[in-house]
Amino acid sequence: KAGVTQTPRYLIKTRGQQVTLSCSPISGHRSVSWYQQTPGQGLQFLFEYFSETQRNKGNFPGRFSGRQFSNSRSEMNVSTLELGDSALYLCASRTGGKNQETQYFGPGTRLLVL
Amino acid sequence: GNSVTQMEGPVTLSEEAFLTINCTYTATGYPSLFWYVQYPGEGLQLLLKATKADDKGSNKGFEATYRKETTSFHLEKGSVQVSDSAVYFCALPSNSGGYQKVTFGTGTKLQVIP
Numbered sequence: 001k002a003g004v005t006q007t008p009r010y011l012i013k014t015r016g017q018q019v020t021l022s023c024s025p026i027s028g029h030r031s032v033s034w035y036q037q038t039p040g041q042g043l044q045f046l047f048e049y050f051s052e053t054q055r056n057k058g059n060f061p062g063r064f065s066g067r068q069f070s071n072s073r074s075e076m077n078v079s080t081l082e083l084g085d086s087a088l089y090l091c092a093s094r095t096g097g098k099n100q101e102t103q104y105f106g107p108g109t110r111l112l113v114l
Numbered sequence: 115g116n117s118v119t120q121m122e123g124p125v126t127l128s129e130e131a132f133l134t135i136n137c138t139y140t141a142t143g144y145p146s147l148f149w150y151v152q153y154p155g156e157g158l159q160l161l162l163k164a165t166k167a168d169d170k171g172s173n174k175g176f177e178a179t180y181r182k183e184t185t186s187f188h189l190e191k192g193s194v195q196v197s198d199s200a201v202y203f204c205a206l207p208s209n210s211g212g213y214q215k216v217t218f219g220t221g222t223k224l225q226v227i228p
Contacts, residue, residue, distance in 0.1 A: 004157075033216070043203065043218040056215050090157050101207075102148070103216060105157035 001027055004093050004106035012112045018079040021109045023091035025072050031096030032074040033103065034066060037088040046089075049074050050096045078111075086113045116141040116208035120219030123201075127194055127226050135189040135222045137178075137204035147171075147180055147187040148205040152221070158203065161189075194226045 005024045013019050025032050033056075034046040045058040049068035068074045072093075078085055088110050092103035121136040139147065146165045150158040162171030167182035176191045187204060204219040 006157075042220045045215060045217075048215070092158075102160050102163060105150075105159065107157045 004091060004104055006089075006091055006106040006109050008109060009107065010110050010112075012114065013081050014114050015081055015083060017081050018077065019081060019111060021076045021078075021089055021091075021111075023074045023076070023093075023106060025074070025091075025093030026104055029093035029095050029104070030072050031094045032068060032072065033092045033094075034074070034076050035090045035092065036060075037090060037108070038086075043090075046076070081113045083113050086111060116145065116206055116217050118204050118206055118217055118219040120204050120222055123221070123223040125222060125224050127224070129196055129226055129228050130193045131226075133189070133191040133194045133198075133224065135202055135204075135224070137187045137189065137219060139185050139187065139204070139206055141185075141206055141208065144182070145206045145208065147178070148207075148216075149176070149178055149187070149189050150203040150205060150218075152201045152203065154200070161202070194224070196226045196228055199224055199226045 007022045023032055031050045033048040036044045046060055047054055047066050048056040052068045063079045066076045088108045090105055090108045092105045094101045094103050117140045119138050148163045149161040151161045152158045162173040164171040164180035167180050170179045178187050178189045180187055201221045201223045203221045205216050207216050
């Protein structure tokens with residue numbers, strides 16, 4: 001089975017721009033979660049989508065949004081980029097059918113905001 | 115809510131040394147516990163997990179035992195290799211509004227020198 005894939009792997013943007021990141025989960029997985037990883041804050045949960053609905057959200061401003069499509073692929077959008085948005089963005093998938101499940105992570109998209 | 119406390123890094127060891135990375139948790143109920151590993155430039159990979167008290171998870175020579183009495187899930191390896199150099203994250207899921215949200219520790223960077 002193919003693993004979680006994320007595109008693009010690297011991205012450079014300037015302040016004020018917006019960016020869209022994509023995540024394709026493992027086949028059969030209906031839950032996709034997004035995380036931001038920075039040296040200062042570590043791994044922080046952004047949101048989780050399941051069956052095209054956001055069902056969990058972390059403590060991030062409204063500039064961070066996401067969506068999930070009927071094939072479970074998910075996109076994350078960040079508008080009006082700030083320097084502090086520079087980070088590794090990870091997505092993780094799981095079947096979503098029950099709690100205490102293992103999450104499987106993609107390689108991440110490294111975003112640099114100049 | 116649930117929380118994870120992980121020992122600060124970085125940890126520098128010589129090859130074949132014994133490794134312990136401490137992890138303690140606060141949780142309601144008896145959640146599963148996970149260790150993830152992140153190699154340089156990559157996403158997180160599940161290293162091992164334990165689903166109930168006294169369970170021992172093991173993989174690639176790493177072990178961790180779910181200790182309910184001390185609320186700990188310390189990661190150990192008897193003889194580390196240079197290839198074990200990575201960042202290690204302790205994690206536990208928690209229920210948020212009936213759905214799973216994973217809380218990660220801050221990560222412990224391990225450097226193994228030949």
